[in-house]
Amino acid sequence: MGNSAYLKKYVENHPNNKMAWYLLGKEYEANGQAGKAHYCYIQAGNVYEAFESSKIPLPEEVLSGYKEGLMKETHRREKRSRFLRKLSLALLIALLVWIPSAHAPGDRQAMAPAPAGAELGEAPDKAPPLAEDEAGGGAPPVAPAFSGPAFTAIGYAGDPVGTQAEAVGGLLALQRQTDFSPLHAAALGMERAGDWLVWSDDLPVVFGLEKSPADGRTTLQAYDPAACECTPPDPAELKQHAKQWIPQQESLGVLASAMTHYKQAKGAWPSSLQDLAGPYPDNWIAGTDPTMVQGFGPLLAQLNRNDASATGKENAKAVLADGMAPGQRPYFAEPYEIIVDTQAHVLAVVSGNVIVRSYPVGLGGDKTPEGTFVISEKVMNPNGRDNGEFGSRGMQLSDTNYAIHGTNEPDSIGKDESLGCIRMGKKDVEELFDLVPKGTKVRIGKGIIPKLKNVPAERFALGDRQDQTNPHRTYHWLD
The missing domain is CATH 2.40.440.10 (L,D-transpeptidase catalytic domain-like)
Known part of the structure; x- marks a missing residue:
């Protein structure tokens, strides 16, 4: 099945998956279908803003007419044939960078949403020290970066788009939920057993986010060669x-x-x-x-x-x-x-x-x-x-x-x-x-x-x- 066809079927079944909408938009953009790409980016919302470092264009002519046509095309045969994993991970690994002020996609591990306008380096709902509990308000300072890696764990099997979206969401939430912004966050992969995830003392490193201390830009790295169809960096230290x-x-x-x-x-x-x-x-x-x-x-x-x-x-x-x-x-x-x-x-x-x-x-x-x-x-x-x-x-x-x-x-x-x-x-x-x-x-x-x-x-x-x-x-x- 062609990559666009797979993604269209996926977003039809998972309309709230913003990462899938974003990937479908990138596919349309690569094919020169700007209107459909814009519609997908609108559905992707803050995921688009995070990875493109820009706001979503919102012309009314983009919004009108595309949704019905997009859903009708879900069952058509795609003329081009590309592999989903090659597209999604190549896009993410090669050039996907976001600005620190972007909000993360929703994730079940997030303790609380980041306040409007907060940067990823800020602690959400950050509490002042005890001695200053009665002090006046004011904007909380930007939290300093933490040099050591921070970790989370996700289910890692089956659908590549869903796994990728869960990993990115979990890593962004991990950066947001800490009081100090980690320079390196990594997702460990748990096997699935039906509806269960299986914890282990030897969980593999499957994805990582690395933040540059110089400019605050963060990039995503996949560590599974089978998933990215690449030769990833050695995760031994992680x-x-x-x-x-x-x-x-x-x-x-x-x-x-x-x-x-x-x-x-x-x-x-x-x-x-x-x-x-x-x-x-x-x-x-x-x-x-x-x-x-x-x-x-x-x-x-x-x-x-x-x-x-x-x-x-x-x-x-x-x-x-x-x-x-x-x-x-x-x-x-x-x-x-x-x-x-x-x-x-x-x-x-x-x-x-x-x-x-x-x-x-x-x-x-x-x-x-x-x-x-x-x-x-x-x-x-x-x-x-x-x-x-x-x-x-x-x-x-x-x-x-x-x-x-x-x-x-x-x-x-x-x-x-x-x-x-x-x-x-x-x-x-x-x-x-x-x-x-x-x-x-x-x-x-x-x-x-x-x-x-x-x-x-x-x-x-x-x-x-x-x-x-x-x-x-x-x-x-x-x-």
Whole structure:
């Protein structure tokens, strides 16, 4: 199918995709069809302005008559034959540059829209320091640039136009949502599993935006040779930074989830990290790590700022852990949740539509209850030792006799041999114990998560562990 025909069909099915409208306009312009190109650019709106560094021409003669003709031509055979990926990525990689004042296309990761007239380097709704909260107004200063790369992650498979648009939108939103404008932002690619995206410890770098500190101009670079049909630059250095960013985001996801569950239970945010990392039964988290130590204060400030914004009061911005763009929000915006699929014998940790981990489990067939629960209790060595029938870790489901725990019968994993509890292998249950806080939602059902195993080469583990045993209780879960 010709490139124009493909794009016309695409915008017919996705009329709100501004990037696709822009690419179709470039195709028409290359073919000398200026009127149709102008119409497409009008539909592209701020995407056109971003990449062309100019306002959209709006003569009335351009607007009249083109939409009907454009849609009628959707099903006609295109005379010219070009490959979509070659056009779209060649256009973007070679010469697509935008002015800093351009607004980004909409993206689900954007925390808030940039104020009218704001430059990309400015922080949206930027808060002044605490000492100046009562000071007078005035335009916020332009935020300085951050030299280290900032990251986001996107689904990367299937339709090239949709993937490209999502990547560009995510990267522009990432630049806009940070308190400091990063000079380099990169999108990592997650595989798709149905409606789910699969997180990994080895996500490839697929797109990048690089901003010149001299003139503020930013260019897009593709790093997938198959997508751009080119020889892209070596992303090795970016991958090294990404290798640090990925576990940082997992830690911040644990921290943010724990703070949310703590507030749900206590009615207030924790005042310190120690409020979350207390000995049993106050072990909301199983320990701490440097990312949590550095990230707690800034994350608490952001949460308080969110609370205060509802009343029109804002607190100070803050800086997250080393290696992250200052003010960058944690990637996992939704608390971690556990999903157990009794049909697939899989336990997954998810945030929104992202599968963070996926483990094989042993179940009890019809004895395993379906429904929604929460992790009400977390205990180490529930049998008083790490090799008992419940293994080295146990996590009780609400006020029931069911739990997620280890086992001294590893051959039962993947089978229905328990009395209803959820059995896990030793390494899996110990990682899960560190990954999900007390209060985590647990959903059990059939056909609700893909059957896959998703564990990293190096398991997630917290340090600085507190006492999480309970010598005062003998557990009688339905193993």
